[in-house]
Amino acid sequence: MIGIALMGAGRMARVHANAIRAAGAKLVTVYDVVETAAKSLASNSSAAVATSMEEALHHPEVNAVLVVTSSNTHVDCIIQAVKAGKAVMCEKPLAPNLADAQRCIEVLGAQARNVFLAFNRRFDPGHAALKKAIDTGEIGILEQLTITSRDPVPPPLDYIPNSGGLFRDMMIHDFDMARWILAEEPVSIYSRGSCLVDPEIGKLGDIDTACVTMVTLSGKQALILNSRRAVYGYDQRIEAFGSAGMVISDNPRATAVQRYSKAGFGAPDRLFTFYMDRYGESYRREIETFLGGVAVGAPPPVNAIDGLRTAYLAEAAGASLRLGRAIELKNTCEVTWNG
């Protein structure tokens, strides 16, 4: 049985703890800088509470580590866990900024490909079905990709200053979706951002409404739209157009109920507004994929290199916005811009 050390005891740590239990793995120990949080999470399981990261990592029953700490500690935690010979899954993002992500990859070397980076949307049943349809040739050669990604409500204002900004915090998911589906690295990026949802977000130096254009060497075009607020719920759709057709991963709904009335004519059921309703299944499949890989020693389908490359795109998107021009992208993730 796989024994797991959980680093972090916040909201996402709880999501993963539940998924671990459901997947039949054992939560061995929990560590968090806030010990009461670790205790609280451990209380409804037989997990031990570790007093340090090292203690958790070296627990004899632990063979896999889940890193769900705050972003700025991800890199150190990953490196230590890898050095301790453990299988590692790290919550996105890999690092709070590009420089840290690059350092992580350098230190890890060949091991970078063995670190599972938890971009959960790859495990969403709809998005995964879209990806599979493309991979099996259903739409011929992919030509245009449109990713719409809007959250129901903005995060609390006090979350904004340490979030890294919309590109690093929110669009990071869509950068990963784009790279995964394009199956080709973008060679240029152009971004625009506005503050339309809440002027307070703008005062904090961030944007809440953004769009990005990326192009690959072969001429594929990828567009991303983000908004921090969609009053009708999670609006996270992908549309892939190709030489032989199109496949759309539309928003899932609560049920297949339709309503007719004097003012409604077959209205489908509501979209989701709670992230666990929208993405719960993806978290379950993600953990199962991680544990399945650990069990047979297979490399993860999404790894720390993917974390580096999304960090690079987020950084470049920020530069494009600041500089008011398209940014040329390097396959080496080299920074070619100033300012």
Place this chain on the structure above:
Amino acid sequence: MIGIALMGAGRMARVHANAIRAAGAKLVTVYDVVETAAKSLASNSSAAVATSMEEALHHPEVNAVLVVTSSNTHVDCIIQAVKAGKAVMCEKPLAPNLADAQRCIEVLGAQARNVFLAFNRRFDPGHAALKKAIDTGEIGILEQLTITSRDPVPPPLDYIPNSGGLFRDMMIHDFDMARWILAEEPVSIYSRGSCLVDPEIGKLGDIDTACVTMVTLSGKQALILNSRRAVYGYDQRIEAFGSAGMVISDNPRATAVQRYSKAGFGAPDRLFTFYMDRYGESYRREIETFLGGVAVGAPPPVNAIDGLRTAYLAEAAGASLRLGRAIELKNTCEVTWNG
């Protein structure tokens, strides 16, 4: 913690065993006439294998009993479990025929309302949302109800002779849906049946394609369509029309993916063909509802009386088909027909 004795170790017993585990209850003991089946089911839990129904019922840790044996033993099992003071949930149907169902209700007396009869479709998220919409007045007064219910494939031929026939075996679910949604007992029933799917089913004396019309005292009309085979998968929809609108519980789908091609123009994703994909969620919610009721001592939302009344409708539908005429229904479930 609620301790459960599972009577029966077949396919549906496994479904419930999984739902019990997921709901956090304890499977204490398993009994089946085929001891190897009981052992197999118990093997991946810490449950004991009982050598008799009595042993299982009187296990000191057991306070709730799930009856998932073959239909012809349901009544005796329920009666013994109730006498033993246990909370009981029984898989549908209550009994293999109307006479046995009536005997069960007579013996149980007032306790009949405390036996949870497992009509799982009441717990399907879509059907439950439709019911709620009606109960909250969204469609005004219900006037016409159309229940379409088609299975992906017919059961194996050797299942047919002991199935009790399509009305008792398959349409029993739809009779329960109709009564639940109408919130009023039908006063007449008219049925038609054909053998269109497989002539072998006809040789065994059964039908595979049926439709039923029921009317209530207030003039509400309910239609049920059944087929043993829909090549496109589970086709189990409910349509409720009323003075202020209509609500439809349509078929759920694998994902919200849509496909466009030279020959397809936004085709939605596939319907389900495996019953656990289609109804897994309903089984989970059913067990949770049962356990929740046991925990607080609340009566079940669907009980043995509902089992009797659906048995009566199935029996009357059979009579209508045989006699070629509409059958008047009595609130007492009295048989008014000959032959």
Place this chain on the structure above:
Amino acid sequence: MIGIALMGAGRMARVHANAIRAAGAKLVTVYDVVETAAKSLASNSSAAVATSMEEALHHPEVNAVLVVTSSNTHVDCIIQAVKAGKAVMCEKPLAPNLADAQRCIEVLGAQARNVFLAFNRRFDPGHAALKKAIDTGEIGILEQLTITSRDPVPPPLDYIPNSGGLFRDMMIHDFDMARWILAEEPVSIYSRGSCLVDPEIGKLGDIDTACVTMVTLSGKQALILNSRRAVYGYDQRIEAFGSAGMVISDNPRATAVQRYSKAGFGAPDRLFTFYMDRYGESYRREIETFLGGVAVGAPPPVNAIDGLRTAYLAEAAGASLRLGRAIELKNTCEVTWNG
């Protein structure tokens, strides 16, 4: 150029007059018992106003006659027009009752097949596409047919007494749809009716909510649901289920616009509430089909025999409701019931 005499100058006559103009035929003369109505209709065309049916029929430029008079004069008008050697299209129903329809067919003899009976729904693009899908084998062998047919609002109360009742006036369309799609005559019919929409309709001896079950010799089942009032607009759908699939002709909508809001999640656009929005295209195609047939001397796709057979089904449905039992149907349209 085809020259047309229009018998009748009411609402449906105007619809046909417009369709005639759009189809490039010539409206030669108009007759109505109310001469001012004929004058009004003729005024925005160069058509003459006839002072008698005979005058209109024998106008030298007329080679086709459209009968859009009140139902009780259809038969005489058809017979005279056929005797005058004109091509004839008659608005549904063929006659106000079965006896008159039978008389019409007897008098017409072989000519009955040359009289175009205007069941416009056969020319509705959606219903016609469904029929074509079945005819080309898309769903294999048809097994179950469900026709839902609800009007937005009941007719004015003073229309009810002379309407012939719901089965003859409204469900007549659905009887024609059923026969057309089944491609096989029903051998039995069972009907139920309620007065749920407006008690005043009940006081006038009619019903406003009905359902009918018909079965064919080969065991195909056809269900019809009717209501005089659907608050959300025209609800006229057909669902054909067969051994290899299902095809549904769903309600058309104003546009393909979808709306999302706090309370709506992709609601499709409104259904139609005005009959010309819902059925305008079918009227245009109907006239084009009639004129096309006249031009090349081809027999109409729907004729007076169809008018007789739908009248028979309507009459039998009424008898079933009155007598509380299923009615056996004869291929000769013979009345087998008393009372």
Place this chain on the structure above:
Amino acid sequence: MIGIALMGAGRMARVHANAIRAAGAKLVTVYDVVETAAKSLASNSSAAVATSMEEALHHPEVNAVLVVTSSNTHVDCIIQAVKAGKAVMCEKPLAPNLADAQRCIEVLGAQARNVFLAFNRRFDPGHAALKKAIDTGEIGILEQLTITSRDPVPPPLDYIPNSGGLFRDMMIHDFDMARWILAEEPVSIYSRGSCLVDPEIGKLGDIDTACVTMVTLSGKQALILNSRRAVYGYDQRIEAFGSAGMVISDNPRATAVQRYSKAGFGAPDRLFTFYMDRYGESYRREIETFLGGVAVGAPPPVNAIDGLRTAYLAEAAGASLRLGRAIELKNTCEVTWNG
């Protein structure tokens, strides 16, 4: 009655001629540089064939002129018609390039607002319903606009060299849609283009796959996607997202028929591949709007200024593609770029 001179006798001229007839106006005279084309078009009406533009313009019965000549003669034709005191409707584009469009507007002066520029998509029922929903506040303040516009097949290769390129020829419609819906002029534009559909198009110096990002002063973002080929038919959708919701004008379909089979699960009916099926209704409404305006002397809802502004956007999009950078837009339509 409005008498019309039709300038041009090609494919679009025929479309307008039919719409004129259906709208009850009179086609007085037709002029085309190819006289046989004019004769052919005039032959199935009572219209005269003019031997020169002047002759057509000064026909005494003519009070309105439709300019459907080749693009490079639009400006002269408009100017002459306006000088002749006629009401004018001109097919899009206003001019083959920005310089000619600017010259046209200068010469016309205040009259520019009286020239109806035929951007037919404004009259498409779906797009018009979307615009109305926005104008009535249904989605609050518009924030992001996504216009997807793909044609079923590329034009013939010999059409490409004189087309002006994708931005001027095809995306011109989408620029008009964007300006109309944004109700605010864009202040920047960034475009990308690829040749993915047919390398021959690339050899002719054009692109066949493009995307454009525009931003307005208030920060609204508008994205346009174009492809010359969508194998599934016309794919021309608009999606408007705002502070209180979203409205989508989806692709219309042939009928509301849905198909279920072993391989299809409720597939909607086909999209359109013939432009008159897709846009016929918009042409009818466009002519009716033009004639209605002429009748009451109302200014057109879309005029030559709109033609200038879309020409400016097309020109700037081309510059952005050539120069590899975003282009700042001036409200004066001034060219700020070199090369």
